[in-house]
Amino acid sequence: MTTGTTGRTDWQEWQESWDRQQEWYLPDREERFRVMLDMVEALVGPEPRVLDLACGTGSISDRLLKRFPEARSTGVDLDPALLTIARGHFAGDDRVEFVTADLTDPEWARRLPYDSYDAVLTATALHWLRTDALAVLYRQLGGLVREGGVLLNADHMPDETTPRVNAAERAWDRARRERAWAAGEQDWGQWWASVAADGELAEAAAQRFALLGDPTRGDHADGQVQSAAWHVRTLREAGFAEARLVWASPADGLVLGLR
Numbered sequence: 001m002t003t004g005t006t007g008r009t010d011w012q013e014w015q016e017s018w019d020r021q022q023e024w025y026l027p028d029r030e031e032r033f034r035v036m037l038d039m040v041e042a043l044v045g046p047e048p049r050v051l052d053l054a055c056g057t058g059s060i061s062d063r064l065l066k067r068f069p070e071a072r073s074t075g076v077d078l079d080p081a082l083l084t085i086a087r088g089h090f091a092g093d094d095r096v097e098f099v100t101a102d103l104t105d106p107e108w109a110r111r112l113p114y115d116s117y118d119a120v121l122t123a124t125a126l127h128w129l130r131t132d133a134l135a136v137l138y139r140q141l142g143g144l145v146r147e148g149g150v151l152l153n154a155d156h157m158p159d160e161t162t163p164r165v166n167a168a169e170r171a172w173d174r175a176r177r178e179r180a181w182a183a184g185e186q187d188w189g190q191w192w193a194s195v196a197a198d199g200e201l202a203e204a205a206a207q208r209f210a211l212l213g214d215p216t217r218g219d220h221a222d223g224q225v226q227s228a229a230w231h232v233r234t235l236r237e238a239g240f241a242e243a244r245l246v247w248a249s250p251a252d253g254l255v256l257g258l259r
Contacts (some may be wrong), residue, residue, distance in 0.1 A: 008052050009200040011088035018057045018085065021191040024180055028075065032154045032254050033063050033123070035247040039256055040064075040119050043150045047071060048118035051144065054103065054125030056084035064121070064238050071095065074112060078102050079212060081195055081204040099147075108141060116146040123154040128223040135234050140256075142239035145259045151240065157228040157253035169250040189216045228253040 023029050040048055046202040047070040052061045064071050075098040077083050083098055090096045097207030120141050127135055138151075138215075145151055158166060159256035181187060186194070192215040196205040209215075226246045232255055235243035240257035 009088060009198075011085060012168060013244060014085045014201075015057050015059075015062065015089045016192075017186070017191065018082075019164075020254070021186050021188065022059070023126070024185045024187060026252070027176070028249050028252075029123075032062065032209045032247055032249075032252070035254055036060075036121060036123070036152045036154060037067050039150060039152060039246060040121070041068070042258065043258065044118040044148070049114060050074070051076065051112070051117040051120045053120055053141075054128070055086060055098070056125065057084045058089060058096070058098075060123060062087075065093070066094055066171070073097075074099060074114065074117070076101050076103070076108075078257070079208050081208040083200055092108040103129065103137055109144060109174035112144075115144075117144055118146060118149045120145055120149075120151040122152070125211055126153060126223075127156050127225045129137050131230075132142060134224075134226070135161065138234050138238040142235075142257075142259070145240075145257075147259050149259050151235065151257040151259075152246075152254060154247070154254040155233065155249070156225045156251060156257070157245075158225055158229065158251060159227055165250065173251070177250070192216050228255055231255040254255070 001247070007123060040050070046068045048068065050061070050064055050071060050073045051065070052058065052073050052075040055077045056079070058075050061073040061075055062128055064073055075096060077086070077098070078100060080100070083100060087098055097113065100113045101111045126137070141151055148168040168237065195201050196216065228248065232243045232245065234255035235255065238257070240259055242258040244256060245253050246256045
């Protein structure tokens with residue numbers, strides 16, 4: 001996406017288009033971000049050092065810095081296209097930096113600029129990992145969050161004990177998405193097709209497709225989802241003194257771990 005007057009890439013517009021595409025799947029996305037930042041302020045204050053984990057285009061960092069101007073953020077991701085948008089969007093802002101790292105690499109945390117963080121925040125990302133890999137990651141994060149600091153993970157957290165409720169919710173949500181799609185909203189594959197077609201992002205998109213798969217074909221890795229109860233239990237096992245669900249929708253949840 002380029003501006004008509006300068007021909008330069010409009011990184012703000014790319015950031016906003018990512019948000020719109022994500023909201024097609026997650027209409028309550030802003031609500032979970034609000035609760036996430038409420039908990040950050042309540043537990044570690046308005047000037048936190050934050051690790052934005054699997055940061056994508058930097059959606060969490062964007063909201064963090066708008067609400068807490070004195071905060072600092074380290075965004076970590078492996079996707080070269082999303083990181084290109086993030087770096088373009090935050091260019092010149094010394095409160096945020098980005099690190100390329102694979103969270104399944106045992107040494108990924110060595111790439112970080114700090115040894116500890118007040119808060120680790122992540123949203124709709126860690127379901128890309130297998131269950132055993134996520135348990136390992138939680139243990140690593142238990143060593144990165146300072147004493148008294150927090151981890152907040154918002155993601156798909158199904159409750160398999162309510163199959164009829166789950167089926168009804170999925171059918172309702174499918175109909176909602178179809179209405180939005182018919183009205184012109186982009187889905188995951190369409191958004192990525194527009195990234196690949198953009199001259200400024202085409203090379204990074206090609207690198208992403210080679211590294212992580214082609215999302216225009218519906219690729220979504222081979223990750224797994226777990227219940228909120230699993231997350232709470234695993235966070236406690238990873239060294240968090242307290243852990244609980246702090247927000248939920250019919251299909252998603254936000255869990256908090258307090259060191």
